[in-house]
Amino acid sequence: MTVTEHERAFITSTLSESRINLEIESDGMTLNLGPQHPATHGTLRIIVKLDGEQIVACEPTMGYMHRGYEKLCEFRTFPQVTTLVNRIDWLSHFANEVPFILAAEQLMGVEAPPRAQYIRTVFFEMARLGNITLFLGEMGLQLGAMTALFYAFRDREHVLNLLEAVTGGRFHPNFDRIGGLKDDLPKGWIDETKAVMKKIRGFCDQMETLVMGNEIFQTRTRGIGVIPKDVALGYGLSGANARASGVDLDLRRDNPDIAMAWKHADFKVWTHPDGDSFARYWVRLQEVRESTHIIEQLLDGIPAGPIMAKVPRIIKVPAGEAYVQTENPLGWMGYYVVSKGDLGPFRVKIRTASFNNVSVLPWVAKGLYVPDIVTVLASLYFILGDIDR
Amino acid sequence: MSSADTGTEVTEEAPAVDERRDAIVAAVAARLGDAVVGSHVEPGVDVWVRVTRDGWAEAAQAVHDLGFTFFDFLSAIDWYPNIHGKNEEPPTNPITVPATSAELEHGVTGGETRFQLIARVFSPEQKLGVHLRCDLPDDDLSAPTWSRIYPGADWNEREVCEMFGIDFPGHPNLVHLYLPGGFEGHPLRKDFPLLARHVKPWPGLVDVEAMPGEPDDDAEAEGSEAE
């Protein structure tokens, strides 16, 4: 029965003498998660309005890592932009530069030689390995299993070693150039990579039994944060988040014109019909395995040849507009490059995956409990630099 | 389709006519009629369609019904020239903005105004994307909102509003997304200066002293007024 405020106040004042408790309906509580919080992967602040333990409304506040990339790109030359852009999604370092360089090459009409394309793709997939192995361990950490994180860091070091052997940097290698790559592979690298791929597959098997097979993990993630297919499309969810909702989209397979070597490898695109947090973890685990197979196939078939096309020393990209998107570890990353024939770009619009992935959070969080929001956040897997640019 | 063997200048062996993309332009034009004012198809690569500002929301509905259900991005472009220095050049001083937008060069599909909205949607079935653009008149920087048709446009429009100052009537919650509360100005407009560059155009240039024994010319490489 509905009672007005006035009536309620009257009733409580009379009832207080007769020692009957009337539950006063109060406004829900507002809880603030972040910006410094172990569960938020960085400086994301989420304001949730609660009704008891259930979430009524949820609003993320971003901008704590907003560095002004799009403005900064207008002030830099093309090679300088590639070093800056490396740091948007800081876990998949190499993979951030690739769409931008492909867009610049498309405007210039230059294509990297085949060997460079193969090596670029191999590094792209290794960036994916470095990124998603951390996710596999870290989602365990968010849900309370700390051991998984240590295993992830230990096995990730092997991939970073490989990257360091070629480029000299574990992180932010700055190895890609417009027209090709900076250097060639050292001797013996290919055999070592294949050995490391076996180790990564062993790590995946460990995670499968340790984390995915864990009963607590399954109870906490199955059926939580279900995102149906049309909602995923409307918000622009991409990458593993979309594939876990049944959307069969993978730009590595669906974009055969791109100047990379995925078309030379045979791989399967994994989807899952459920759309819950467990599905997202499952899809990413299978993707890591698939990436190791892609790397092995590409390294078996790598052609000989130059690694840099003939480009002038001072790079001036002719006027035009180009948009190139790739299947980055977090989702779809695209650069809309507008050039006016200058030393640097005129306008760069950076379409990042996590921006769209996190925009679904207010929709998903309605009706969840407070611990579940940590599960959903962990399974959506964003990087703050990717959201805030 | 277009991969070649050697790595020097490669001409794309794309077909001269791209039927699928031309069909998209035709379908959109059929639904919107006069609202379509320009289009550009780059064969084998991409397709752009320019609509009027009043037809912006109908264009969203049209492409949504044509199967483009995946929302990619929505942003804006300011076509004033880059009047600040790049690389090691000092910025131009004073900061002035051209009086009219008559002499601006626009990109593909043309345009007449300073600000243009650009959006992109993708079709999961056809695996193709289409860009939509519209001009915004200089005296009335606003456009109908897309957030009812594509929920992902919500945050993108908030970002465009704070970065460019473009209004979206009908948007549920047009508050700042990235910038702190008291921020003044719209950063992505071309007349918004980066003040650090006015103090020091390039960190390596300042504090350059002559070698001992050489005359000290232009010892103060400090930029103009520090603001």
Place this chain on the structure above:
Amino acid sequence: MGLVEKGKVPKPLSYLFNLSRKYSLWVYQWGLACCAIEMAAALGSPRYDVMRLGVIPLPASPRQADMVIVSGTVTDKLAPALKRLYEQMPEPKYVISMGSCANCGGPYWDSYSVTKGVDQIIPVDVYVPGCPPRPEALLEGIVLLQQRIGKEDMAERWRGEPIVVG
């Protein structure tokens, strides 16, 4: 004991205090951006294990921390939170600024929303350069800080005199 307030700490006692302080630092990690991953690799990974230096990575709250490592870009929106966090830590506290973004703004030196260096907000003891610095570089920074703590005079610090790098 009152010795510190009076200003007279005998040398062997000072040595003992400093020794025990420098080998039991509790680090509050303010991990913001890319440097946070390298910091996590230094602090948590079995390869660059930082616990062997006596540094323990996971205090429950800033009020139980001795040291804060600011790793990553600090934006103007985040700066008040960082200041508040620093004020919550009890004395004696130390700050390590890790990475070029925290040192001086780094690659975003001309951005409109980045604080050009965390030392504009809080006093910094050790700067670790790099973009991002290797975990070994961070360990070197911690070792340098430990050497500084070893030479510190608690009475001077209590009186609030400026810290002289020796």
